Amino acid sequence: MTPTDHFAAEFVESFPSPLTPGVLYVSTKYSMTVHLCACGCGGEVAVKLAPARYRVVFDGNISLSPSVAATALPCNSHYFITRGEVDWHRQLSARQTERVRAADQRAVAAQRADFEPGWPVRLLRRLRGRA
């Protein structure tokens, strides 16, 4: 198993099986990306695309941000995919993994908060409560 240092984008509706190493599949239908872990372990890394989570930029080369933290895989790999290139970062410690998960949960919570009533509604409720 050889590590991947470059990813090419492939835009698909659903994901093929098996996946090809070095291909970052982007499902336009499911707003997801899947790729085989860049370390060469053969593990699949599935990432859900959403405003508070992951996004892809395609400018001829594919970028995925923020960084990929394969915390669900035994290899615990951590890397960036920027303009098709894999940028390696050292493995996350258990504590960092926990921090990444917490930050992820905060981002999702923040995204949900956007859909909560804004201040005019809250003010109105408060005024009504006092009346």
Ligand SMILES: [Zn+2]
């Ligand atoms: Zn791996």
